[in-house]
Amino acid sequence: MSADIVDKVKTYLGKDFPVTLISQGAEALVFETKKHPFDPELTNNGYIIKYRPHKRYRHPQIDKTLTKKRTVAECRCLVKLNSMKGINAPLLVASDPYNGYIWQTKVGEQLPNGEFSSLKNFLWMHNNDEDAYLQKVQEVLIKVGQQIGILHNNQYIHGDLTSSNVVLQRSAESGSWEAYLIDFGLSGYSTMIEDKGVDLYVLERAIMSTHSLYAEKYNEWIMQGYKDSFDSEDHLKQVLKRFEEVRQRGRKRSMLG
Ligand SMILES: Nc1ncnc2c1ncn2[C@@H]1O[C@H](COP(=O)(O)OP(=O)(O)OP(=O)(O)O)[C@@H](O)[C@H]1O
Structure with missing residues (x-):
């Protein structure tokens, strides 16, 4: 995935919203940030922003519909899991399904060897x-x-x-x-x-x-x-x-x- 997608995300979030790209999968780019999308007092363990970019090989209208559908489905699932007794999962913080963004709480930390705790x-x-x-x-x-x-x-x-x-x-x-x-x-x-x-x-x-x-x-x-x-x-x-x-x-x- 190209640097212009990362630039696009940074423009979308605004210059006061520092993010670090941590993963580029087949479906999405995943960023980490310390900043809550609308409450500057909240930092917790940090937040994850998952962005599903536009797929050039798809018809733009189909692409929009699919992106929205998949983003909403993932959000619904996070909400459902948060009320499921005994399940540990990130919390949904915010979402912009039309543009393919999900904010969620970051889980995990550094292992003693410095790696992320997957x-x-x-x-x-x-x-x-x-x-x-x-x-x-x-x-x-x-x-x-x-x-x-x-x-x-x-x-x-x-x-x-x-x-x-x-x-x-x-x-x-x-x-x-x-x-x-x-x-x-x-x-x-x-x-x-x-x-x-x-x-x-x-x-x-x-x-x-x-x-x-x-x-x-x-x-x-x-x-x-x-x-x-x-x-x-x-x-x-x-x-x-x-x-x-x-x-x-x-x-x-x-x-x-
Ligand atoms: N809530 C979270 N807390 C901590 N790390 C996260 C979280 N969500 C995603 N990540 C990190 O980002 C990576 C990619 O996230 P995710 O698997 O949701 O995206 P994906 O595009 O489906 O990736 P892939 O195509 O590799 O499966 C994860 O392997 C993990 O390291």
């Missing part, structure tokens, strides 16, 4: 540790599984579960790491067992490809937390059965190339 960086940081440290990792991954379980138990799916879309933040009370889910661009309400099975499969694959050394253990711990979070044994059983089926389909597909 689950991905956390697992990499502990990759070469002795077994004694694995207990720390286990505690975190059980919490990650619980977050996904609570989401699914409430008939919501994430749609893009990777170790970058889970962020860790220390609890102010206990000092222990808590897991936060981020990036709800592909999330939404779904009662379909298939969607939940696919969510679990996507995360399992992401862990296997990014953290291969301990992937089996990591996935086991995530599933341990996941299973704890369901109200209905029957619902859980159905999801786990479908997860296995999705896995088998995935294996078949990779065998066929």
Whole structure:
């Protein structure tokens, strides 16, 4: 993505609104700022501005409609999650769906090695540790599984579960790491067992490809937390059965190339 998009965002926000570009994904540019969009007294942990730029390959009217639709859907999801008991997610601060902007609270902090506290960086940081440290990792991954379980138990799916879309933040009370889910661009309400099975499969694959050394253990711990979070044994059983089926389909597909 080009520098003119960044300039466009800076012009839109105004010169008194300092932002730092932290990510350029396929869908959006993500900026960080210390400044609240309309209350200068509020700074908290900082804010994230997610901007979906205009896609040149789309018809301008279709592009506008899609951008608005996706921005509103992500905002709705954030609002819903903020009222879902037990879910840790950023708070929606403001939005301009016509122009593709979402402001939300920043979650996460610096790890002891200076990296941002995504689950991905956390697992990499502990990759070469002795077994004694694995207990720390286990505690975190059980919490990650619980977050996904609570989401699914409430008939919501994430749609893009990777170790970058889970962020860790220390609890102010206990000092222990808590897991936060981020990036709800592909999330939404779904009662379909298939969607939940696919969510679990996507995360399992992401862990296997990014953290291969301990992937089996990591996935086991995530599933341990996941299973704890369901109200209905029957619902859980159905999801786990479908997860296995999705896995088998995935294996078949990779065998066929
Ligand atoms: N609320 C937040 N708090 C802290 N960091 C965030 C937050 N939202 C986004 N980020 C950072 O920005 C990155 C990209 O954000 P996000 O995944 O929402 O955008 P995206 O365009 O969908 O990215 P991708 O295409 O890579 O999935 C995240 O991996 C994370 O590092």
